[in-house]
Amino acid sequence: MEQLPALLIVVPLLGAPLAAMLPSGRLPWLLATAVSWVGLALAVLLLARVLDTGTISYAVGGWLPPWGIELRIDLLNAFIALIVAGIGAVVTPFAGPSATAEIPSRNISLFYCLFLLIYTGLLGITVTDDIFNMFVFLEISSLASYALIALGRDRRALTAAYQYLIMGTIGATFFLIGVGLAYSLTGTLNIIDLAARLPAVADTRTAHTAFAFLVAGVGLKLALFPVHLWLPNAYTYAPSVVSAFIAATATKVAVYVLLRVLFTVFGTEYSFDYIPLTPILIVLSVVGIFATSLSALTQIDAKRLLAYSSVAQIGYMVVGLAFGTAAGLTAAITHIFNHALMKGALFLALGAVAYRVGSTRIRDIEGLGRAMPWTMSAFALGGLSLIGVPLTAGFISKWYLILAALEQGWWWLAVVVLATSLIAVMYVWKIVEAAWFRALPAHHANVTEAPLSLLVPVWVLAAANIWFGIDTRWSAAIAAQAANVLLGGAP
């Protein structure tokens, strides 16, 4: 049991080369599925342990922190790791039929190898307490994502991957520069140690620069408006499974990194009182939420529409964390969880559509409500959650966000959240209307419901949107505790 934090990285990391060596066929898929399920079990055990005993510290190789690499699991990263592992465990089974249909068979082993590498990288970021280590895992997952996106069957996937590569690398470089500057000031890379040493040198220009580079770097990775332009293309042209997995997890983990940098490394006072980050982040997010929601409204491809909506949703998370209050953080962390559920369900449902129809353009979705009722109903549920209809997960996070805004006395921000929810109604409606209120075109007359192997994962996530819209003990309640931990309170 002591090895749990390490196992969470080691198991998928070993799985990746193993998958590459297996012959193309079902074997790499079975391996990846097994790994993702083991990963989920480990993440659940880890969260249970943290809830039971409090923060866990694990010294890699027996080298004690701050000299060795420390894995440090508190409630926040145990929760994030569970989200990543949970989505992974649902998405990987879906990959079986979906990836087989979308990826040339000679690349299948490679596909699962890359997939497990992203998985490793994301889990690695969440569990490590070493900021350089964090950068390394960030790059493992990013490099694997570039390659995976390039595997998309549309030729535009190549340009999308290239664009992402450039932007992602700039982000990573900024982050590394920030890490380097912080290291030059304090001589340490351990996050807890950094947090202890930074206040003494907080007034130096180097510290300010380090802060700026770190925040800007992570901002690029989490697709903060206006540096989000890599995201829509990447999500649109990636293979369906990859879109679902990275949309549900990758940007969320980047938000987690931002939380760590702001609240743990530099501390709430430095980030929000000393440096006026709140207005910067709020203005960027609010403009971003409006701009990208409106962009979503004009899209003709459903996947692209969801991608723009993702940027808007990230805006909500950033607004929540920008308050720097417990209520705001609770909203942000809850939304990380809930957004993973809703976008996972939506992208998987589109994956099932792509499997049957071969396209996700809204024109090609027309009439599918009758031809693929189960898939499209799951999509509709995910859409309701995205809008934030009561009794779905999306409502819970929006409710917390509105309360957090009102607590600050910023009622106009509550209006922004509600008004953009209305835009969400419109763009979700576009797809729902196409599916149910338009006739099935003649060339789709023989389209049938997606196979059960695709429907089950889709519905697991769709049902989770309802479940966590009613039972908030494992989402909002844990998020509230995690917010407390992050603000330095007792769990």
Added chain:
Amino acid sequence: MTPETALPLTIVIPLVGALLVALTGRAPNLRETMTLVTGVALLIIVSTLVPPVLSGAVPEIVLVSTLPGLPIALSAEPLGLLFALVAAPLWIVTSIYAIGYMRGHQEHNQTRFFAAFAVAIASTMGVAFADNMFTLFLFYEALTVSTYPLVTHAGTDKARRGGRVYFGILISTSILFQLLALAWTYSVTGTLDFAAGGIFAESVPDWLIGVLYALFVFGIGKAALMPFHRWLPAAMVAPTPVSALLHAVAVVKAGVFTVLKVTIYLFGLDTVTNAGANDWLLYVAAATILLASFVAMTKDNLKARLAYSTVSQLGYIVLGALLATELGVLGGSMHIATHAFGKITLFFAAGAIMVAAHKTEVSQLDGLGRAMPITFAAFTIGALSIVGLPPFAGLWSKWYLALATIEADRLLLLGVLLLSSLLNVAYLLAIPVRGFFLNSGEDQAELQEAPRACLLAMGVTAAGCVILFFYPDFLYRLAMMVAG
């Protein structure tokens, strides 16, 4: 059966009914039987709640708890029971009418129609018995969504346009204003439970009370207060049974019911008047009453005229709530019931004319009364009741509303009520007058009365208008319990 089990059943039964309707879609007779059986079962269940409520008990049950302080809970208090007792029996009557209408009109997708209708009724029951504003909001939105397929039933471009206005206004107001008010109230008070005397502490500043109250009153778009009333005329593209039950009874009354609930149990009458939150809103309601009446006079389309008449009449109830006095609440509560019986009769008659004579405009109705005497007689009774003349039920609610304006020393509002009644005479009674006394010059030998099912339904609701005049005690008792 205990009242606590009856409460959730009021929602479950129509939902099961919807399922049964969907399953028996291939056998229309069996399907219609399902609707009627469900309706009767619902009425019985709602009736079992009458004795405990009259004895002063408030049975309640928590279904699930989501967030702290926001349980989904049901309870039966007098106002909710009154609303449910109006909606449940009228659903049965409307179903009988709808069977005749839908078959007579040879409408398509009848299974979807009856199933969605049952879901809408389930949502209505949820609104009626919601124990807190969160639960009410939930069912309020469910009602909007479940009525959308009914409004766009025809499937034409015109229906879709109407549906878009309907859905757009109701959803926008509910999210932008109502949900904001909800969250704001919760953030101020920490609860959304309905409680006698309201939930706001005295320390809450007057301006905030005023802002929140206005957000609620406009956010409850279903109450059709101007300028957010356009959805109601737009909804008239729906088949007439939908207009009759939903847009004269269930949906619009859910709106004014919510306004009453919010006024009485969320703010409390004293809080509203002390903060002066109702002052300017009263004039908005008065303007709605008059303007809608004027617009109604200009409408030649029969259903559009009735729709604007509804907007005007809803204004009465909102006015009663906004007066925030016991008499106002009493009159408003009673008007929920009396207007329901009157207006549903008018819609039934309008639909009957459409089915039997294929006429939709007022100007086409000349002389039609002689071919369809029963229909036009029922229309006359409904119209007289809405005008507020004895011996029809509408008199009572208008009587108490008028008294309330006098008691509150707002004679201008009294003038509005009286003037509006005159306008009612002009635009409603003109219709049967044309039907009975004018001559179109066309040969009407071909014309005959509406289907028997439609006539039966009309007869029942017209009789209701008379019965409620002579036996208003029960209604009065319930409404008095609401007013306190």
